[in-house]
Amino acid sequence: MPETVLVVGGGPAGLEAARTVAQLGGRAVLVERRDVLGGTPDESHYAALTPNMGSAQEALDILRAGVRDPAIEVHLGARLSAFAGSAGDFTASVTGADGATTEVKAGAVVVATGFQHFDPGRETQMYGYYEHADVITLPDAEKMLSEHRFVRPSTGEPPRNVAFIQCVGSRDRRLGNDYCSKVCCGVASKEAIEIRRLLPDAKVYIFYIDMRMYGYWENEIYWPAQEQYNVNYIRGIVTEIVAKEGRLLMKGEDTTMGRPLEVLMDVIVLSVGMEPSRGTREVAALLGVEQNRFGFIATPGEPMDPVGTSVPGIFVAGAAAGPKDLEDTMGMAGSAAAKALAAARQAGVRTAGAVS
Amino acid sequence: MTLQARYADVPVETKQRLFDEVRADIRFKDYLFGCYECGICVAACPSARFYDFSPRKIAQATGREDLGMFYEQLNDDIWNCSQCFSCLRCPRGNNPGGLITIMREVAINNGLTSARQALEGYGRVVYKIMSTGTQVSPDMLQPNAFPDWGPHVAEISENLELWRRALPPETLHTTTTAWYVDDKTLTELYLIWHMTGVLDMIKEVDEGLHMILNDVMEELLEEAGYSTT
Amino acid sequence: MPIPLNVIEARRAQRDERGPTAPPTEDIREKVFELEAKGEWIVQRVPEPWVGVTTKYGRIKKIPAEHTWHHKSCGQCGHIPGYSTAIYWLNRALDFDYNDPKDQTSCTAWNYYASATSNVGAQAAVAMRNFGAAYESGYFPTIHCGTSYGHYKEVREELVAHAELRDEVRRICDKLGKPFVMPEEIVHYSEWVYAMRHEFAQRRVLDLSSIDVTVHPACHYHKLVVEDAIYDPDVYGGQRTAVVSAVVTALGANVKDYSTWFDCCGFGFRHILVQRDFTRSFATLRKIEVMREEANPDVVLTHDTGCVTTLDQSQFAARAHDVKVGVPVMSEAQFAALAMGAHPYRVCQLHWHNTEYRPLLEKMGIDWRERWREFEDDLERLRKGDKQFLTWEDADA
Numbered sequence: 001m002p003e004t005v006l007v008v009g010g011g012p013a014g015l016e017a018a019r020t021v022a023q024l025g026g027r028a029v030l031v032e033r034r035d036v037l038g039g040t041p042d043e044s045h046y047a048a049l050t051p052n053m054g055s056a057q058e059a060l061d062i063l064r065a066g067v068r069d070p071a072i073e074v075h076l077g078a079r080l081s082a083f084a085g086s087a088g089d090f091t092a093s094v095t096g097a098d099g100a101t102t103e104v105k106a107g108a109v110v111v112a113t114g115f116q117h118f119d120p121g122r123e124t125q126m127y128g129y130y131e132h133a134d135v136i137t138l139p140d141a142e143k144m145l146s147e148h149r150f151v152r153p154s155t156g157e158p159p160r161n162v163a164f165i166q167c168v169g170s171r172d173r174r175l176g177n178d179y180c181s182k183v184c185c186g187v188a189s190k191e192a193i194e195i196r197r198l199l200p201d202a203k204v205y206i207f208y209i210d211m212r213m214y215g216y217w218e219n220e221i222y223w224p225a226q227e228q229y230n231v232n233y234i235r236g237i238v239t240e241i242v243a244k245e246g247r248l249l250m251k252g253e254d255t256t257m258g259r260p261l262e263v264l265m266d267v268i269v270l271s272v273g274m275e276p277s278r279g280t281r282e283v284a285a286l287l288g289v290e291q292n293r294f295g296f297i298a299t300p301g302e303p304m305d306p307v308g309t310s311v312p313g314i315f316v317a318g319a320a321a322g323p324k325d326l327e328d329t330m331g332m333a334g335s336a337a338a339k340a341l342a343a344a345r346q347a348g349v350r351t352a353g354a355v356s
Numbered sequence: 357m358t359l360q361a362r363y364a365d366v367p368v369e370t371k372q373r374l375f376d377e378v379r380a381d382i383r384f385k386d387y388l389f390g391c392y393e394c395g396i397c398v399a400a401c402p403s404a405r406f407y408d409f410s411p412r413k414i415a416q417a418t419g420r421e422d423l424g425m426f427y428e429q430l431n432d433d434i435w436n437c438s439q440c441f442s443c444l445r446c447p448r449g450n451n452p453g454g455l456i457t458i459m460r461e462v463a464i465n466n467g468l469t470s471a472r473q474a475l476e477g478y479g480r481v482v483y484k485i486m487s488t489g490t491q492v493s494p495d496m497l498q499p500n501a502f503p504d505w506g507p508h509v510a511e512i513s514e515n516l517e518l519w520r521r522a523l524p525p526e527t528l529h530t531t532t533t534a535w536y537v538d539d540k541t542l543t544e545l546y547l548i549w550h551m552t553g554v555l556d557m558i559k560e561v562d563e564g565l566h567m568i569l570n571d572v573m574e575e576l577l578e579e580a581g582y583s584t585t
Numbered sequence: 586m587p588i589p590l591n592v593i594e595a596r597r598a599q600r601d602e603r604g605p606t607a608p609p610t611e612d613i614r615e616k617v618f619e620l621e622a623k624g625e626w627i628v629q630r631v632p633e634p635w636v637g638v639t640t641k642y643g644r645i646k647k648i649p650a651e652h653t654w655h656h657k658s659c660g661q662c663g664h665i666p667g668y669s670t671a672i673y674w675l676n677r678a679l680d681f682d683y684n685d686p687k688d689q690t691s692c693t694a695w696n697y698y699a700s701a702t703s704n705v706g707a708q709a710a711v712a713m714r715n716f717g718a719a720y721e722s723g724y725f726p727t728i729h730c731g732t733s734y735g736h737y738k739e740v741r742e743e744l745v746a747h748a749e750l751r752d753e754v755r756r757i758c759d760k761l762g763k764p765f766v767m768p769e770e771i772v773h774y775s776e777w778v779y780a781m782r783h784e785f786a787q788r789r790v791l792d793l794s795s796i797d798v799t800v801h802p803a804c805h806y807h808k809l810v811v812e813d814a815i816y817d818p819d820v821y822g823g824q825r826t827a828v829v830s831a832v833v834t835a836l837g838a839n840v841k842d843y844s845t846w847f848d849c850c851g852f853g854f855r856h857i858l859v860q861r862d863f864t865r866s867f868a869t870l871r872k873i874e875v876m877r878e879e880a881n882p883d884v885v886l887t888h889d890t891g892c893v894t895t896l897d898q899s900q901f902a903a904r905a906h907d908v909k910v911g912v913p914v915m916s917e918a919q920f921a922a923l924a925m926g927a928h929p930y931r932v933c934q935l936h937w938h939n940t941e942y943r944p945l946l947e948k949m950g951i952d953w954r955e956r957w958r959e960f961e962d963d964l965e966r967l968r969k970g971d972k973q974f975l976t977w978e979d980a981d982a
Contacts, residue, residue, distance in 0.1 A: 119600055121823060122609075122642070125396070125445060126847060130600075130822025133592040153592045172447040173389065174811070176609035209394040239399035239445050244844035244879070251847075253395030253404075255412065260404055382747050383705060402849040402871070406863050438853035438863075439698035440804040441735070444811065460701030475700050477859045482702055489690040491659040494666075504861060506901035508939045521967050522960070522975040523666050523934065525673055527657070527685050529974055534663035534691070541688040544714055544761045551757050552707035561702055582760075 002027040002071065003344035005337065006092055006106035008080060008283055011039015012063060012326060013318025013333045014112035019066035020337035021110075026344065028072045029104050031094050033279060035077045037064050040114050040277075040319075044139035047146035049326060050183065050190045051220040056146070075102070083286045087313025088347020107344025108313045109287065110336045111297060113279035115319035118169025118177070118272040126240040127168070127270055134159075134248055135241055137168075137272045138187055145194050152266050158199050159266030163250060164188040165238050166208040170273030170323075179294060181273030182323040185212045188271045189225045196229040205232045205263075207252055236261070241268055273323070280320045289314055296322040307336040313343050361424050363431065371423040374430060374462055378418070381458045387451040391415045397443035397452050407436040411443045411452030418455055434459045435474035467560040479562050486558070486569050489545050490534035494520055543580040546573040593822065608642030610812050616745045617767050625751060629720045629768045636780035641816045647770050648780040649727070651681035654719040655774075658730030659691045660890040667934025668893065669729060670980075671918040672774055674932045677977065678925060679784055684724040689715055692728075694736035695891075699855035705743060709750055710757045712740045717763035727772045731889030732854075734773040735805030738813055741771060773806060775888035776815055778918060779828045782835040790926040791950050793838040798920075799882040799912075800829045800840060801872065801896065803889030804849045829888050829917045836924050841880035845871050851899075852891035868899035869908050877909045884945050885914045900940045913942035929953055930960035931980040 003026050007018045010032030018028040036042060038060045041049075046056035067074060077097035085091050088107050095101045117139055120129040129135050133153040144150050152159050166188060170181040185208065192204045211233060213222045225231040238252040247264045254261045276284075276295040284291050290298040290310035297316045301308045306328075307315045315336040318329040363371075378384065397411040398404045404411070414433070417425040434456045443452045463471040475482075485491040499510045512519070520531050527535040549555050550573065559566040621628040631647040640646050653676070661668045676683045693711050697703045719726040728734045744751050744767070758765045778785070807814040807826040820827035820834070825847075830840045851867025853860070873896060876882055887893055897914040904910060919933040929935050929951055935942050936957075946953040963979060966972050972979075 121600065125447075126824060128822070128824050130593060130596060131824050167394075167447070171392070173449040174447060174609065209392050236395040236399070237447075239396045239442075240847045242844045242846055243842060249844050251399045253398035253412070255393055255395040255398070258410070260398055260401075381705070382750060383743060386743070386746060400847070402851055402867055403853075403863075405871075406867065435855065438849060438851065438856060440849040440852075441808045442804060442847075442849055444808050457698070457701055461704055464701060474855070475702070475859075478700055478855065481696060481858060482700060485691060485693055485696045490663065491691050491693065491695045492663040494663050497664060502898070504865060504902040505898045505939060508901070512937060518964055518967055519936070520666075521973065522931075522964055523670060524931070524975055524977045524980045525666075525670055525685055526974075527687060528662055528666050528669065534659045534661075535657050535689075536687050537690065538687045541690055541718075544763070545690045545711070547761060548707055548710045548714065548757060551760070552704060552710060552753075554703050554707045557702045557704070561700075 003108075003341060004029060004104070004106040005340045005344060006090065006104055006109045007031070007112060008109065009039065009112035009114055009279065009318075009320070010034070010037040010074070010076075011112060011114045011318065012041065012060070013114065013320070013329045014039070014110070015063035015067055016330050016333035017110045017112055017317050017337040017340070018072050019063070019069070020334050021341055022069045022071040024338065024341050026071070026341040029094075029106065030067060030072060030074045031078050031080060032074070032076050033079050037067070037074070037076070040116070044117065045143035045146045047142050048190065048194060050186045051217050053190070080283060080286055087343055090313065107347055108315065108340035110333075110340050111280075111283055111287065111289070111309070111314065111316045111320050112318050112333070113283050113320045114277050115274040115280070115323070116277040118275050120168055120270045120272055122169075122175070125168075125238070127165070127268075128241050129270065132241065132243055132248060134266065135268050135270065137270045138184065138191065139272075141191050141269050145191065145198075148198070150195050150198050159202055161203040161205070161265050162192075162195055162267045162269065163263070163265045164192060164204075164206040164269045164271055165250075166206065166271045167237065168270040168272045169275070171209065177273060177275065177294065179323060180212065182212070183325045184271040184273060186217045186221050186325070188269070189213065189221045189231065191269065192231040193221070193225050193229050196231065203232070204229075205234055207234050207236060207238055209235070209237050274319055276320070287311065287314055289316075292322070294322070296320065307332050307339060313340075313347070315340050362428050363424075366427060368423060371427040374466060375421060375423055375426055377462045377465070378455070378458050381461075383454060383458060387454040387458070388415065388418055389448045389450055391419050391448060391450060394447065396445050396447065397450075400442035400445050402440060402442065403436045403438050409433055409436040411437070414452045414455055415450050430459055430463055431468060431470040434463065435470070461557070464557050464560050472561055475561050479565050482558060482561070483565055483569065486549060487572055488533045489537040489542050493531065493533050495531045539576070540580070543576055543582065546577055547582060549573070550577070597822070608644060608812070610642065612644060613741060613745060614769065617741070617769070620745065620767075626755075626765045626767050627720065629716070629725060629766050631769050632725050638776060638780055638815050639817060641812045641814055644812075646776070646813070646815070648772055648776050649725045650781070651676070651683060652724050653681075653727040653777070654684045654686055654722055654724035656689055656692070656715060656719070656726050656728045656733060658733060658890045659695060660894055661729055665890070665893055665934070665937050667919055667932065667937055668890065668916045671916065671922040671927065671933055672729060674922050674927055674980065675778065675781070675785065675918060678788065679781065684722050686718065686722065688718045692730070692733035692736055694732045695854055697736070698732070699858065705750065706753050708736070709740050709744055709754045712737050713744075713754050713758055713765060713767075714761060714763055716766045716768055717758055717761075719768070720764055720766040725772070726768055727774050727777055729774050729890070731773065731803035731806045732891060734771065735809035737771050738810040741767065742810060771813070773888070775806070775828050775917065778832055778888075778921060779815055782832045785832075785921045785925060786835045786837070789836060789924045791924050793836055793924055793949065796838040796884065796945075796949060797841050797880065797882045798833045798838050799843055799876045799880050799885050800833060800846075801850060801885055801887040801892055802826050802829065802846070803887060803892050806889060829886055832917050832921060833886060836921060841882055843876045843879040845875045848872060850887075850892045850895045852895045854891075857891070857895060864895055865899045865902055868895045869903040869910055872896060873900060873903070873910045873912055874908055877912060882912055883948055884920065884942075885912050886917045886920055887914070888917055897939050911941060913938065913940045913945050915942070923949060923951065928959070928980060929956050931963065931975060936960075
C-alpha cells in the first residue's frame with residue numbers, strides 16, 4: 001500500500017515534489033487553487049527563466065507532464081478547508097470550486113504554496129504604480145516579454161529608455177520586509193537583456209543599492225548585461241516618480257559620483273520583491289505550522305534542513321519558506337518529497353508494528 | 357574638494373568627546389541603524405541641491421564613527437540642513453535630519469564658534485520665543501528684517517496696530533506676540549526652559565541675550581511663587 | 586498598436602483580488618493606551634461626534650467634528666492671520682463649539698528646527714503642557730501648524746519609546762500642576778477640513794469650476810511619522826497624501842499636477858530668517874516656476890504656515906531675475922471660506938498676503954473692490970475709536 005503525501009500547491013515546487021513522490025513509489029495528492037498548473041511563473045506570465053533564458057512555459061510543460069501519472073491525483077480549482085492529525089495520520093478536507101468536499105488521508109504533507117509579488121502601492125517611496133500607467137512591475141514586463149514585445153502602456157509605442165528600480169518592497173524596515181528577495185537583481189538584468197534584444201536603440205538603466213547575482217549568475221547575467229547589451233548600472237535608489245512632459249521623471253542620487261540626478265524615462269520597471277502568498281498564510285494557519293516574522297513558513301532546522309517545518313510530517317518547498325530562486329525550489333522539492341515519503345513510511349511501519 | 361583634512365589641529369580627544377555626546381543622546385538609537393548608502397536621502401533632500409551637503413554622508417560618518425569627517429560636518433554642514441525630514445524616506449529607518457538635530461544641540465552645548473556664527477542674527481527670534489511664548493510676532497514684520505519681501509512689508513508695518521484690531525478672533529489683538537498668552541502660561545514655559553537646561557544652552561549662543569532672559573524670567577517666576585533653585 | 590485605456594483600473598482590480606495586507610508598522614495608539622492602562626498617563630479621548638478617515642496603511646483615524654481646542658501657529662497668527670481667522674470661521678459656519686485658548690504656548694518647533702537651542706526634554710514638556718491645558722479645558726486639541734503637528738507626532742513616538750523621558754516630563758508637569766495627558770489622536774486642522782469637506786461643498790456659493798489649483802503638501806505633515814497622514818484610494822490612487830487635494834476637488838475646483846509635487850517648499854526654518862537666498866531660490870525655482878510652466882494655476886493651496894509664507898513671500902524678489910512667478914498662495918481653509926462666501930478681507934485677511942491675489946478673486950466672482958471699500962470703512966471706524974476691534978458679527982455683516 002503506497003504511502004500518500006499531500007502536496008499543497010501546483011507551482012514548480014509542488015509539481016516537482018509530487019513527481020518525485022511518485023517516482024519513489026509513493027502516492028501524491030496535489031491540490032491547486034487555480035484551474036491550471038504552473039503556479040506563479042504561469043499566473044505572472046514569466047517569459048524566459050533566469051539565467052539560461054529558457055522558456056518558462058516549456059519548463060512548466062515538462063513539470064506538468066511529470067504529474068500525469070496514475071500515482072498522482074490532481075485537484076484543480078481546489079483549496080484545503082480543514083486539516084487534522086499528526087505525522088503518519090493526517091486528514092485533510094479538499095473543497096473544489098463546485099463546493100464539494102473530498103477527504104484525503106495522508107502520511108505527510110509538502111506545503112508548496114509559494115509567494116506573491118509585493119504590491120508597490122503600499123511602499124514608502126512614492127512610485128505612483130496606481131497613478132502612472134508607464135510605471136510597471138517585473139511581472140508586468142514579463143507579460144509583455146512573453147508576447148515578444150515591450151511597449152509603453154500609455155501609448156503602445158516602444159520606449160526610448162527604460163529604468164529598473166531595485167529592492168522595491170524588500171530590504172525596507174519601514175515596510176517590515178527587512179529581507180532581500182534574492183532573485184530580483186538577476187531577473188531585472190535578464191529582462192534588461194531581453195529589452196535590449198527587442199529594442200536595440202533603447203537605453204536601459206538599472207538603479208540599485210547592491211547588485212546581487214550570486215555564483216554563476218554573475219558571469220551568465222551581470223557581465224553580459226553590461227558587456228554585450230550595454231545595460232547601465234547606477235548605484236543609487238530613486239526617491240519618487242512623477243509625471244513630466246508626458247513622461248516619467250525620477251529623482252535619485254548617483255552615489256558613486258556623489259550628485260543628485262533627475263532623469264526623464266519612458267518606462268520604469270519596479271523590481272518588486274517576494275511576500276508570502278495569501279495561500280501560504282492561510283495554509284500555515286490551517287496546518288498549524290509556525291511562520292517567521294515575515295509570514296513565510298518557518299524552517300527551524302536551517303541551514304542543514306531547509307525543508308522541515310515546526311510540525312513533524314509537514315515539509316515545505318519553494319518560496320512559501322521565503323525568497324527562493326528556481327534552483328533552490330527544485331532542490332527543496334526533491335528533498336521535501338523524499339523526506340515526506342520517508343516520514344509517511346516510518347509512521348506506517350510504526351503503526352503496523354505498534355503495541356498498544 | 358580638498359584632500360587635506362580640515363580641523364587637523366583639533367585634538368582627536370575633543371572630536372571623540374563630542375561624538376560620544378551625540379551617541380549618548382537618548383534618540384540616537386532611534387535615528388541610526390545601519391546604512392547601505394543607497395542615496396535616497398540625498399535624492400529627496402532640498403539642501404543637497406543647493407549646498408555641498410549630503411545627509412547620506414552624515415549617516416555614514418556617524419555610523420563609521422569617522423571622527424575627522426564627523427567634526428567637519430559638525431562645523432561646516434549641519435547648519436545647511438533644512439530640517440524638512442524628506443530624508444525619512446530611508447528604508448533602514450535612519451533619520452539623518454534627526455542626527456543633525458542632535459549634532460546641533462551638541463555644537464551649541466559645547467560653544468562651537470561655527471554654531472554661534474550660524475545663529476548670528478537669530479538672537480531676536482530666540483528672545484521672542486523665550487520671553488513671549490510665541491516664536492514670531494506681528495511687530496517683527498519690519499522692512500529691514502525682510503527687505504527682499506518687497507514694499508508690502510512696509511505697508512503692513514505702517515498699519516500694524518490698526519490691522520491687528522481688525523481681526524475677529526479675540527486672541528489675535530496683539531502686536532508683540534502672535535496671540536494672547538496669559539501670564540501663568542508664560543511662567544509655565546519659563547519653568548520648562550529652566551528645568552530642562554535650555555537657558556544654559558542660550559548662554560553658549562549669546563551671553564547678552566541670556567542675561568536679559570534670565571532677569572526677565574527670574575522676576576516672573578518669583579512673582580508666581582516658584583523657586584528657581 | 587491599441588492604447589490600453591484601463592491599465593490603472595486593471596491594476597486596482599488585481600490588487601483587490603489579492604486581498605488586504607496587514608499594516609507594516611505598529612499602531613502607536615495601541616502603545617499609548619497600554620501606557621494608560623499601566624497608569625503612566627491619561628489618554629484624552631476624541632469626543633463624539635467624530636469622523637473616521639483612512640491613513641497610509643488603511644487604519645482609521647478619528648477626527649473630532651467639534652469641541653476642539655485650537656492649538657495656534659506662530660507664523661500664522663503673527664504674519665498671515667487670515668489663515669487662523671478662516672479656520673475659526675469654518676468652525677462657526679458649521680455652528681461648531683470650539684475653544685480658542687489663552688493658555689497655549691507655541692510648540693517652539695520652529696525655533697528647535699532652526700537653532701536647536703532646546704533639547705528633547707524641553708520639546709516634549711512644551712507639548713505635554715499644551716496637551717494638559719487642552720485636557721483641563723475639556724476640549725480636544727486640533728493643531729493649526731504642519732510643523733507643530735509633525736513635531737508632536739515625533740514627541741509622541743519618543744515619549745512612548747523612552748521611559749526616562751516620560752519620567753522627566755511627568756516631573757515637570759507635576760511641578761506645573763498640569764495633568765500628564767496624551768491625546769488619543771494628534772489631529773491637524775487640515776484633517777478636519779478634509780473630514781468636513783462635503784459639508785463645505787454643500788454650503789458653497791461660488792462656482793469654482795474654472796479655477797485651477799496646484800497643491801503643495803507640507804513636508805512635516807506627511808514625511809514625519811509617515812503612517813499617520815491621510816491617504817485616500819480615490820485620490821492619487823492612494824499613492825500620495827490626499828488631505829488638501831480632496832478638499833479642492835470637493836469644492837469643484839481643478840487639481841493640476843506638477844513634477845515637483847514632493848519637493849519641500851524651502852522654508853528651512855533657519856534659512857527663511859538668516860540664510861534667505863536658499864529659501865527664495867528653492868521656493869521659486871523648484872516650486873513656483875515649475876507650477877507656472879507645467880500647470881499654470883490660478884492659485885497655490887497648501888496647509889501649513891511655513892509653506893504659505895515661503896511660497897507667498899519669495900516671489901517678489903524673483904521678479905527681478907525674470908523668474909516666472911506671480912501665483913497667489915493661500916491655505917485651503919481660506920479658499921474654502923471664500924468659496925462659502927466669506928469676506929476676503931474681514932475673514933481671509935488677504936491684505937497680509939504678498940503675491941497678487943486680486944485676479945484670482947475676480948475669476949472666483951468676488952468683487953474685491955467693493956469688499957475692500959467695506960473693509961476700509963471698518964478700518965476707519967476702528968481708527969476713529971467708534972469700535973475697538975472688528976468682531977465676528979462684523980465679519981459676516
